[in-house]
Amino acid sequence: MSSPTPAHQPQPQSDPALYESLNVHNVYSQIAPHFSQTRHKPWPLVSNFLLSQPPGSLGLDIGCGNGKYLDVNPAVYLLGSDRSPELIRLALEEGADRKSAVDGSKARGREVCVADGLALPFPAGRADFVISVAVVHHFSTRERRVEAVRRLLECVRGGGKVLVYVWALEQGSSRRGWDEGMEQDQLVPWVMRRNQPKKNKDRDRKEVEGEEGKEEKTFQRYYHLYRKGELEEDVVSAGGTVVDSGFERDNWWTVATRP
Amino acid sequence: MKVLTLNFLTCAVKACKSSSDSFPLHPKDAELVHDDVEVNAQLLTNLLHRLDWKALRTTATELGFPDLPETAPTQEDLENDEKTLKDLHNLLIETQMMEGKLVCGHCGHEYAVREGIANFLLPTHLV
Known part of the structure; x- marks a missing residue:
């Protein structure tokens, strides 16, 4: 086994969209199947x-x-x-044979599309509710995070609720060890084990031999870890009203509405 | 992608959002498939008030379906008239757009639909 790669702190970026493309989108493209295997249980x-x-x-x-x-x-x-696009393809494929996690009824078939959180293809004010779980923390500037929340709020009708979940800075009891007062912008390693050993041709990425000839490959994803109260501040800056909020499983969440 | 979903999609370009020409998107070279799905009368009835009926009429016509009535059926219509319910179910739930494009009537941008998935990522010059 290799030792976990320590988290790195990203440098200030002149082009946040390009930065996210390299440190969020490209990473999900490559880890999608492995990531998806670990993401099946809905949070209560x-x-x-x-x-x-x-x-x-x-x-x-x-x-x-x-x-x-x-x-x-x-x-x-x-x-x-x-x-x-890789995760959306998986969402569609898995939807074809999954059953409802709640009552076991057969899934109706999933309706999914590929879209950027800052350029959503949904008409304003039509949705009754919106959820966005573990998404907004991937935007690398406060301006873009507030903009992302604003886009979520725009989708709902007046009185419609928006549930937002983001990773918390205060998670002293987790193995990651982040806590109050620490750096909020982090590159977080995702270690992926590959079954087929393959020559490493890409020198930019760390790749080490694991046990039994298996390879581990580590990808770094960008996160902004939210401190207590920050998500509510972003909601208010985006023109929303916080109706409920809390902490669950190392995440801050809030339910917001727009006027 | 179900026809019902087309009733909830518009152009991803910010400047188009305020234009009525950007909704609904117009299917082009659409390849449709029909899936047999059990009728969920309750879901359809409950969703009626969420539909933009005018947009749905446009979409239905553009996809080659018979003209829909000018006004949306009421919940009572659906409960009492099985044919209306089945026709709507056939159009909204059972008809899927698998390939083709969705075109914005305002900026003209064409979004590709492949294997039932529409891709709304914009080229740099439209962001």
Whole structure:
């Protein structure tokens, strides 16, 4: 086994969109199948939010990844979008034979598309609710994070609710060891084991021999770790109103509405 | 991608959002497939009020379906008239666009649809 690669702190960037393209989008493209294998269990608070929506509601899951939330409540019409074409393909493929995580009923077929969080293809004010789980923390400047929240708020009708989840800085009990007062912008390693040993031709990436001839490859993803109260500040800056918020499993979450 | 989803999609270009020409997107070279799906009368009935009926009429016509009535059926219509319910189910839920393009009527940008997935990522000059 190789020792985990320590997190690096990113340097200030002159082109945040390019930076995210290299340190978020490209990484998800390469780790998509492995990432997806580890992301099947819906978080209870998100599931409860989805199940609390009236039948026939129109919902959006912005940054749906492999689509694990799309089948939770078969009584609502939930559209998913993600920046990663690879994850969207997986969401569609897995949706074809998955059953609802809640009641075991057969999934209705998933409705997903590829879209950037800052250029969403959804008409303003049509959705009854929006969820965006573990997405906004991938934008690398505050301006872009606030803009991302603003785009989520624009999608819902007046009174419609937006649930946002972001990774917390305060997670002293987790193995990552981040906590209050530490650097909030981090490159977080994703270690992927490959079954087929392959010559390393890419010198930019760290690649080490694992046990039994297997290779491990480490990718660095950019995160902005939210401190307590920061998500609410971003919601207010985006023109929203916080109706509920809290901490769950090393994440800050908030439910917001727009006027 | 179901026809129902087309009723909830518009152009991803920010400047187009305020133009009524950007919605609905116009299918081009659309390849449709029909999936048999069990009728979920409750879901359809409940979704009625979320539909933009005028946009749906446009989409249905552009995809070669018979003209829809000028006004949307009411919940009572769907509950009492099985044919109306089945026709809507056939169009909205069972009809899938698998290949082709979705075109914005305002900026003219064409979004590719491949294997049922629309891609709304914009080229740099449109961001």
